[in-house]
Amino acid sequence: MGTLTTRFSTIQDPDEKHKFLLNMGPQHPCTHGVLRIVLEMDGEYAMGIDPILGYGHRMHEKMAECRQWSGFYPNTGRIDYGGAIPYNHGYCALIERMAGIEVPERAEYIRVITVELNRIASHFLGVGAYVIDLGAFTPILYMFDDREDILDALEDITGSRLTYCHHRVGGVSKDIDDLFIKRTRAIIKNIRSRFDMYDRLVTGNIIFQKRTKDVGIIPVEMARRYGATGPVLRGSGLGFDIRKNEPYSVYPEFDFDIPTGENGDAFDRYMVRMLELEQSLRIIEQALDKLPDGPVMAKVKRVKLQPGDCSFSVEAARGMLTYYLVGDGSNVPYKLKIRVPSYSNLSLLEELCKGSLIADLVSAMGSLDLIIPEIDR
Amino acid sequence: MDFIVDIIAKYSLVRILISFSLLIAIIMLNAIVMGYLERKICARIQRRWGPMEVGVQGWMQMFLDGVKLLAKQLIVPREANPFLFRMAPLLCFTPVAMAFAVIPFSESFYAMDLNIGLIYLLAMGSLNVFAILIAGWSSNNKYSLFGALRSVAQNVAYEIPILLSLLAVVLVTTSFNFKEIVAYQSGLLSFWMCQPVAFIIFLVAGCAETNRVPFDLPEAESELTAGYFTEYGGFSFGLFAIAEYGNLFIMSSVATTVFLGGWNGPFGLDFYSGPILGVFWFLLKVFILMLIMIWVRWTYPRVRFDQLMNLSWKYLIPFSLVNLLITAFIVKII
């Protein structure tokens, strides 16, 4: 029998004979892809949790160092495949900040619209997968029905459905047209009309509430200690959102709220996501109303990355995303560091779930809405 | 013709053989029909088409799936206990077949008429848990073992409300015999009207007893991959599935006989009934109950283990006890 390499080796401990190791993943239904967790179990209670990463490692950061900065565009869409456009946006904004490029206003609006549409699609994916973790298979298919409309609209302007590569340094690669605007308004109306259905099917369901309330409670202090961001942090009651706290792009021009939870349990995190859908819809609506005319691409001369460093943070669907770039005067980045939200959110898991039932572990982990390849990069 | 009837009457062995082969055919057919309905209904609930490719509306899909399962190699994991591992699916299937023997499809269409039919049927129904325990243990897989352990605790806890709710009816009929229970419900009265609490408790507990969502903890997919049958493939897996649908049928037929008036036509219209029509009414009621269980399955999330236990001990058992007391009181007075 092979040995499981982990920090816990109590299985040989004669005094704790009843404890055993349970290997969850990398092909376990609840780990959404390629996370492996080694659990030290006492009956059905998980006493030790050891997430093991690296099964989805694709060397994105190293790839950035081996090619011109423009060659990293397609990679940005593949780090977090659930919500790719914020990653496009962050990278372009980073290079623009470094090279001091002004982006036309229409392009900024289009960026915001696509980012928010993508955020909605990503939240639908995350929430739907969470409900599957809890055992209900139907809601995710309704959510995918809505998400499909968004993907269709995004496909119309970006050309892809999942791994977008739409934003460019100095603007966006393709302008939006009247058809897209009409379509997006229809989508907004349709999604609004479905909220009530989700409330009745999922949120109000007593079993769902029992499974999520008081499960996986993250106090604010703990969330800050681990650097959790996004809906995980907001679910704990701290309304930290880069869009408000460190405004970028044209976000200051829009009127929207940051929903927060109270108890920091799984239900609050779920609720924050559902409420954010409405806020994103509001932003899109305002952006469509205010959409200015003009070019969507600035004149960009050859960009050389100045010696020195620069960073840019955006609010991705799962939390704060920061690109940090060190340049050396050539057009190849010397070093690109990506701070992804899921990494910090996952690191909560051990403290969060110590001593909880395996069913609660699944529930708590699902509510963190992790995209594992984003962590591995 | 007389000759055949004579033989059947004379030699009980022939009768047993015939009825058992019929029963097994019914169980298989039930699994195929239910499997198809489940896939179709789940698809329509999720606004998909479901199987569509083989035959009109894909009606042959389950037959082909059966053939596929039969053709697969039976793989026994290296660390498993091979004997028990192979026994478990059979152990799961046999009690189901035995329980089918007493199911009264109509007044004259049944394999066996036992005085204690109800008790026998419940006893067979709960034997299922042994098979699950053996399957989980012999697979030598931690997830399977989890599923097996959960299943045992769950079945023990839910046996009690099932018995208590049925007892309330038995107090009225003073018989465990299916025929008599049904005979009691001829006319307008059937027990779901005068024992609604017992009926609901029976349905909920029956759902749990047959491991259906929201109580499918032994196979909880997102937690335990597939629970006790994680390691099974091929037709051993098929046997588990058939037994699951068989158990569903048994639970629904108990509910039908005890609460819904069995083979009697609805609204006490006697000219509707008869040996053949009786089978029709019986099957109609059973299938309506099973379709409701499918509908429930594709709507709800799964409960957690302690909540499952709470539901039984804190809600179902006290309610069924009170219900039983009240029934006893009323029966005494009348």
Added chain:
Amino acid sequence: MSHYFSEIFTGGKSLLVGLGVTFKALTSPVVTVQYPREKIDISPNMRGHIDLIKDSESKNGLHRCISCGLCARNCPCSCIVVKGEKQEGVKGKVLKIFTLEFSKCSLCGLCVESCPTSAIDFSDEYELAAFSREAFNFDLLKRVQQGDTK
């Protein structure tokens, strides 16, 4: 005690409401299509693999590519190979080889944007499945010569 009963009531109600939602879905029309038999119209802007645009008004009567190699240089995945040759009596280079190794392509669109003559565009093919990796080494020049492009 009142909490005990109210929970039964609200819980039971929420369960029934949930059943109502799925029942409504059960009776409403299906939203998916049976894929290989029916197909949804795809967006005209979808990014398939790239193709040389057929242009009979161009200088060589077939396509607008001037073999400058910008697309190949800008491709982050280095999946385009362009080779042109000088030919007697023709101004500029004549395109000899234009291949795309589609299994490497990330559909980013940088090549299309960088082309000075807008000679390439995305095709709308999405049913791309084959048994070997070599099947994705497209010879785009041949495709445009044979008239397979849109």
